[in-house]
Amino acid sequence: MSIDRAVQQRYSAASEVAEPGLCCPVDYDPQYLKVIPADVLEKDYGCGDPVSYLQPGERALDLGSGAGKVCFIAAQIVGPSGTVIGVDLNDDMLAVARRAQPEVTRRLGYGNVSFAKARIEDLALDLEFLDRHLDRHPVRCHDDLVRLDELADRLRRDSPLIPDGSVDVVISNCVLNLVAPQRKQDMFAEIARVLRPGGRAVISDIVSDIDVPTAMQADPHLWSGCYSGALQEERFLDGFTRAGLTGLTILKREARPWETVGDVEFRSVTVAAYKPPTREDTPTRHAVVYRGPFAAVTIDTGLQMIRGRVVPISPDDLRAILAGPYVEHTYILEAELADPEPQQPSSTLPFGLSALSVRASTPGRIRYRPSTESAACVQPSGTCGC
Structure with missing residues (x-):
């Protein structure tokens, strides 16, 4: 059997x-x-x-x-x-x-x-739909089987x-x-x-x-x-x-x-x-500070976070942190871009993150500030649970 x-x-x-x-x-x-x-x-x-x-x-x-x-x-x-x-x-x-x-x-x-x-x-694949189809069109030969496979593929793709x-x-x-x-x-x-x-x-x-x-x-x-x-x-x-x-x-x-x-x-x-957010929804130029209690941890992307250290992160790292339980153990920081001309925020970023601030910084040095919303307040559902 x-x-x-x-x-x-x-x-x-x-x-x-x-x-x-x-x-x-x-x-x-x-x-x-x-x-x-x-x-x-x-x-x-x-x-x-x-x-x-x-x-x-x-x-x-x-x-x-x-x-x-x-x-x-x-x-x-x-x-x-x-x-x-x-x-x-x-x-x-x-x-x-x-x-x-x-x-x-x-x-x-x-x-x-x-x-x-x-x-x-x-x-x-909706198997009840397929069952009803087979009641009306039973498989009797190889051609019937081919047509059934084609129907199943269409259902998966279109419905x-x-x-x-x-x-x-x-x-x-x-x-x-x-x-x-x-x-x-x-x-x-x-x-x-x-x-x-x-x-x-x-x-x-x-x-x-x-x-x-x-x-x-x-x-x-x-x-x-x-x-x-x-x-x-x-x-x-x-x-x-x-x-x-x-x-x-x-x-x-x-x-x-x-x-x-x-x-x-x-x-x-x-x-x-x-499941991480999509790349299109992920802002860039961020850093993270691991709060502890361990001296250091490594997340699924391979990023190592050392307790108390400001660590620049990639968009993929940020997506992983925002999607999972890591947010409860981190502070997420936003880069302050060197740009003498103030700019208006282009849009509201996901997960309650504010747009990047604009303030001149020391050449060659990136300064970070906390995001508007505490990272610990970001829940997997995308809503604040504080």
């Missing part, structure tokens, strides 16, 4: 009868559970709590939404001004979530959740299910490990694609302390149980950085393994990773 088929069959069965062995139990804030039907609560399969890191008003995307529990919790956190999209591949799990949706909407007094069918490594840069935050709970090895980097790339510049991913998943042995990877039952597809912990973290995300932060790491199979320890981790 293939990995995909094993996962589909096991989770279809778990949509009918709860299976406690799928991933590990998670305790959520009970205030958010009151509006969720019991049928959904008992069919929750996760390993962490990424949803508690959401903020009001955000547009959130839940990868592998299953029966919808995390989406319905997220709906309450982002509130009526926010939206939540749940994506899953399993028709039976989607059916459970959609049956519960009207009741949750009635109890909340607003509806801000929708569910869609897609692979999390191919979020542009993507989740467009580029369209969500503030991507969350997922114990699902990335279910994706086949050859498609895992596509999955990380899709997370980066759908995030808006300045957005973030908050992911809970199962990782292993060593590479999962080949024999275990070939076992479909272990795959569907969240074991065999787990990435070794460093490889898991590297997947985000290879996709262009920055400021990777381990929010929670279980000290005790969830399970130990043979010599392999499996544990739950929750991480955050940030």
Whole structure:
């Protein structure tokens, strides 16, 4: 049996009868559970709590939404001004979530959740649209298959299910490990694609302390149980950085393994990773002062910041700092340009940064002054959280 088929069959069965062995139990804030039907609560399969890191008003995307529990919790956190999209591949799990949706909407007094069918490594392709097409135009020969592939490519290009840069935050709970090895980097790339510049991913998943042995990877039952597809912990973290995300932060790491199979320890981790602003939105001629507590740190771009030292930074460095949690530990300074003729600010810069000041300085020396807004006040969502 293939990995995909094993996962589909096991989770279809778990949509009918709860299976406690799928991933590990998670305790959520009970205030958010009151509006969720019991049928959904008992069919929750996760390993962490990424949803508690959401903020009001955000547009959130839940990868592998299953029966919808995390989406319905997220709906309450982002509130009526926010939206939540749940994506899953399993028709039976989607059916459970959609049956519960009207009741949750009635109890909340607003509806801000929708569910869609897609692979999390191919979020542009609407599989329900494709299913309806196949009902009318089944594949009977090679030419039919070619036409189907062409249709799928057009849908991804012209009508993507989740467009580029369209969500503030991507969350997922114990699902990335279910994706086949050859498609895992596509999955990380899709997370980066759908995030808006300045957005973030908050992911809970199962990782292993060593590479999962080949024999275990070939076992479909272990795959569907969240074991065999787990990435070794460093490889898991590297997947985000290879996709262009920055400021990777381990929010929670279980000290005790969830399970130990043979010599392999499996544990739950929750991480955050940030998508930098676009180059066009990044002002130039800045410096940074690292506040501590460490003597020196190196960020993902390779920039080394030494505590208390003014370090000139490139636009790429600034993008990385503004997108991630580095802002909480730095002061961002703006260059004072040598120009005897005062100039008017050309525009308002992103993240609350003021336009560069204009004041003559000593030849050959660049002077810096603090930006108008404290760097510590800049949040990943682009709003001040002070």
